[in-house]
């Protein structure tokens with residue numbers, strides 16, 4: 001069905017089409033509209049056989065999902081920023097126990113200073129927690145990725161986080177092609193867990209593992225995570241075949257083939273970057289865009305392949321490690337076995353990313369390694385006193 | 389004492405006890421928590437024909453029972469984290485309800501630290517929503533698994549690794565402590581009870597009652613710890629009994645926030661009889677201990693005896 005919808009409402013609808021049995025959440029901007037809508041869908045009887053549980057914290061939200069999924073039912077939650085940090089311990093727990101929970105992360109900056117607007121610091125704070133992390137470029141992709149997320153999660157037994165830019169996507173009204181219930185049912189089979197809390201066949205889940213076996217447990221998890229790259233690609237292809245939209249997979253390449261400069265980015269800013277590179281290419285430049293759709297596991301080989309002929313690589317990222325630099329840039333550099341990568345830190349705490357700002361930056365000939373887009377130099381020179 | 393008939397035996401004393409926590413686990417000798425948990429889960433198992441699932445908080449009980457590749461539990465059992473057992477149990481209960489297994493009753497269990505401190509937020513949430521979970525706290529009055537540090541449930545003046553008496557400092561501060569049963573009652577949940585491993589028939593009866601009630605239930609079990617309290621492993625039951633007899637651990641039941649029944653003490657003893665055999669209170673019996681320090685715990689015991697009517701016939705409400 002084609003209609004106009006707010007991103008959050010469309011995401012909630014897509015989640016409902018996946019027939020979860022337990023939805024639990026705790027409010028935090030900008031995730032709120034997703035769970036409000038999900039609650040409404042449950043209470044109005046549009047989501048049969050599902051319970052919406054209001055909890056007292058994010059720790060409880062993910063813990064309820066952990067309990068429900070352990071007992072064998074499909075579970076969903078959503079959060080942002082401080083919320084994902086408040087539940088951090090449970091984030092690791094869910095992946096360590098191989099529970100295929102799906103969670104939306106409405107991406108937002110992490111305080112202090114407290115800031116409710118969009119960037120990717122929250123996702124980066126849990127990037128190594130063992131979850132599969134998919135980034136949506138558009139609200140249509142957000143819808144499609146949630147449907148794929150349940151299937152990926154249950155196929156590879158890993159929780160999946162769908163990262164959706166706060167406000168820019170969650171609160172934006174877009175044209176959405178919402179699949180029908182029958183279509184989603186045909187794509188996503190009912191959840192059929194192998195191991196769960198069952199009185200007929202009692203198992204202990206969440207055992208303590210000593211140094212004797214811990215390395216093996218971790219190594220096996222590592223192998224499975226790597227294997228899931230292929231599953232993410234395959235399920236993306238299946239989705240494209242059934243729904244005609246190439247919204248999943250590992251990477252999205254745009255004019256990368258003959259590009260001299262390739263811009264690497266994730267999430268909603270990819271749209272702006274594509275528009276800009278179209279303009280630049282029309283002026284005779286040779287830009288391509290590589291969007292990372294599956295950030296975890298990181299598709300290093302596919303990234304290297306895609307970037308192999310580029311003369312210049314610019315990574316635009318909405319987070320960075322204080323005192324270190326770009327996070328995605330470091331991973332790109334690693335995938336390429338070294339090599340020059342320019343980092344553009346942009347959109348922190350919701351700062352607008354305009355085509356004009358990016359244009360100057362992409363065409364600039366400086367050899368600065370890390371550029372902070374739109375940095376107010378006057379503020380820095382007024383406030384910065386080296387303390388050594 | 390009434391005569392023991394075969395039919396009147398406790399679950400623990402029967403040959404077909406479910407044995408939900410099998411031997412071979414790694415608890416210390418004389419561990420009150422191991423005994424308490426076995427009695428609780430066995431009684432629940434028997435009461436509902438084995439239709440139970442258990443969620444365990446991190447702590448001694450979890451660590452000594454599930455070290456891979458061994459596992460002592462004969463029931464479906466989940467350990468997630470230290471502070472989230474109540475929330476995880478809420479999820480399990482929801483899943484059972486939503487997958488046509490409403491007959492499976494859910495128990496969450498943890499130590500005093502996992503209950504009154506780090507897990508209190510999720511526990512309060514579970515109470516407030518009246519989720520269909522029986523939460524059992526095994527109270528050994530400190531963080532035992534990490535080496536006997538003070539918790540919010542540590543009895544005043546006790547020596548722990550983080551409240552070592554020193555000069556005029558007499559051990560765990562004279563705070564009122566968090567007595568979780570009263571906090572549970574303030575949520576007006578259907579059922580709250582305290583129990584002791586020194587009175588297994590009473591403990592089993594309370595568990596059997598609780599597991600058959602729908603909604604949030606809370607049972608707080610007093611479980612002495614020989615390692616943390618400093619007494620010989622053979623004395624666990626005796627110490628537990630002295631706690632009850634002194635009035636320092638009152639036994640009662642409450643429904644919807646009101647005490648409906650308390651168990652009168654058969655033979656009241658001075659607090660000292662309970663405290664003196666434990667090394668964690670040894671400093672209270674040295675020289676030059678200020679009078680009010682020495683009397684402090686006796687005053688708590690006296691106040692419990694009055695409050696819960698433990699001297700007379702106990703409280704016997706409708």
Ligand SMILES: Cc1ncc(C[n+]2csc(CCOP(=O)(O)OP(=O)(O)O)c2C)c(N)n1
Nearest residue numbers: 446447448470499500501502530531532533
């Ligand atoms: C978030 C977190 N903080 C601290 C710990 C360390 N820890 C594990 S068990 C434990 C003590 C448990 O005490 P209690 O709940 O009273 O149970 P007991 O071991 O005494 O039975 C602590 C502090 C942890 N596992 N997780």
Ligand code: SF4
Nearest residue numbers: 415416419448613615
């Ligand atoms: S330290 Fe105490 S609670 Fe822990 S296993 Fe030993 S006796 Fe039991």
Ligand SMILES: [Mg+2]
Nearest residue numbers: 499500530532
């Ligand atoms: Mg304890």
